[in-house]
Amino acid sequence: MADAPPRGFETAEFEARTVKAQRLMTEAGIDTLLFCTEPEVRYFSGFLTPFWQSPTRPWFLVLPREGKPIAVIPAIGADTMARTWVEDIRVWDSPCPEDEGVSLLTDTLREVGASVIGLPMGPESALRMSLTDFERLRATTGAAFVDAGPIVRACRFIKSEAEIAKIAHICAIASNAFDRVPALVSAGMPLAEAFRAFRIELLAQGADEVPYLVGGAGQGGYGDVISPPTDAPLATGDVLMFDTGASWDGYFCDFDRNFAIGQADEAARSAHRTLYAATEAALAIAKPGATCADLHAAMVRAIGEDGGGIGRMGHGLGMQLTELPSLMPGDSTVLAPGMVLTLEPSMTVGPGRMMVAEENIVIREDGSHLLSRRAPEELPVI
Numbered sequence: 600m601a602d603a604p605p606r607g608f609e610t611a612e613f614e615a616r617t618v619k620a621q622r623l624m625t626e627a628g629i630d631t632l633l634f635c636t637e638p639e640v641r642y643f644s645g646f647l648t649p650f651w652q653s654p655t656r657p658w659f660l661v662l663p664r665e666g667k668p669i670a671v672i673p674a675i676g677a678d679t680m681a682r683t684w685v686e687d688i689r690v691w692d693s694p695c696p697e698d699e700g701v702s703l704l705t706d707t708l709r710e711v712g713a714s715v716i717g718l719p720m721g722p723e724s725a726l727r728m729s730l731t732d733f734e735r736l737r738a739t740t741g742a743a744f745v746d747a748g749p750i751v752r753a754c755r756f757i758k759s760e761a762e763i764a765k766i767a768h769i770c771a772i773a774s775n776a777f778d779r780v781p782a783l784v785s786a787g788m789p790l791a792e793a794f795r796a797f798r799i800e801l802l803a804q805g806a807d808e809v810p811y812l813v814g815g816a817g818q819g820g821y822g823d824v825i826s827p828p829t830d831a832p833l834a835t836g837d838v839l840m841f842d843t844g845a846s847w848d849g850y851f852c853d854f855d856r857n858f859a860i861g862q863a864d865e866a867a868r869s870a871h872r873t874l875y876a877a878t879e880a881a882l883a884i885a886k887p888g889a890t891c892a893d894l895h896a897a898m899v900r901a902i903g904e905d906g907g908g909i910g911r912m913g914h915g916l917g918m919q920l921t922e923l924p925s926l927m928p929g930d931s932t933v934l935a936p937g938m939v940l941t942l943e944p945s946m947t948v949g950p951g952r953m954m955v956a957e958e959n960i961v962i963r964e965d966g967s968h969l970l971s972r973r974a975p976e977e978l979p980v981i
Contacts (some may be wrong), residue, residue: 604764606848610684612761616754617641619931623750624664631713632662632747635727637753638918643668644684647849656693657728659704663711671704701732723923724748733786750782757937758917761799763961767970769847770959774972776800777856781981786835786860790816791829801845810919811844819867835861844920851920853941854957854971859980860873871978872949874956877901877944885960885967891930898944913943916959938962
């Protein structure tokens with residue numbers, strides 16, 4: 600495998616992100632952006648830590664219309680934040696339920712003259728502070744809070760070359776791990792043990808974390824694609840699917856692979872070929888100017904009306920396992936160079952059974968380029 604790209608980003612990366620966001624803020628009449636969720640804080644600061652798993656402490660990043668971001672964070676994170684490009688770091692001792700950073704954040708927002716504050720409010724947004732504290736913040740600042748989701752999406756939709764390199768690297772790691780599956784699993788192995796073996800292989804190949812690993816196994820197909828594995832043994836004729844969201848330096852891959860155990864019936868083989876053709880149909884038109892709805896329609900046509908499906912057939916990918924946009928009817932997002940997407944056609948193969956395929960791609964000026972190593976056209980048999 601090629602050498603890993605550098606970890607982290609050059610300061611110029613964050614400067615470019617900030618300048619773009621500030622230009623969009625000015626156009627929207629927003630004085631300040633306020634972030635309190637992990638992807639947004641990390642995107643504009645470089646603050647990478649698994650400590651977000653703890654729900655105890657809120658974290659804030661203030662981005663004025665001019666100048667660099669200001670971190671308003673619990674003291675426990677000061678050292679880590681100091682290693683980023685952020686220089687103005689304001690801390691309080693947390694946990695402090697009676698004033699969990701609200702006073703410090705209020706003072707900061709007043710200092711930068713925030714009368715109109717942008718906060719992501721729309722699809723896939725969350726408020727990572729208590730509603731009580733948010734109401735207090737609105738009352739103490741006297742500011743108007745407006746939706747900054749479109750600004751954040753406009754920044755994050757298009758990945759930089761440095762971001763794409765990280766996604767490509769974790770895709771290569773996962774592709775290598777998938778190549779090892781025939782040596783890792785066999786008939787009679789409990790499904791939970793197969794999952795454990797694959798997770799270990801992902802880490803051995805170089806993944807930093809494997810926060811997402813789902814799939815299924817069943818005769819000629821599987822019943823769902825989101826459940827944790829059981830101890831049921833793999834049987835001859837089962838179709839086994841692993842779907843992994845492994846990460847490297849804070850960026851994800853998200854693709855799956857199907858394998859037949861011992862033998863595969865014709866229905867499973869045919870479904871695999873159909874899903875391959877659906878992916879090819881989307882790859883052929885995934886270029887600047889096409890829309891997400893166009894890609895979805897191309898995959899549906901290849902599958903046919905009787906093939907069914909389980910919703911959207913792909914999505915954005917990057918700092919999060921799933922990001923907007925969605926490949927589904929009605930999503931008119933226009934593809935542009937630098938967008939990273941998954942192609943995820945699905946179909947039913949019988950009562951209570953389905954199969955799903957997935958690849959990761961980047962959009963370039965000349966069309967789509969695979970980041971994951973392409974699945975074979977024929978269903979592999981172990």
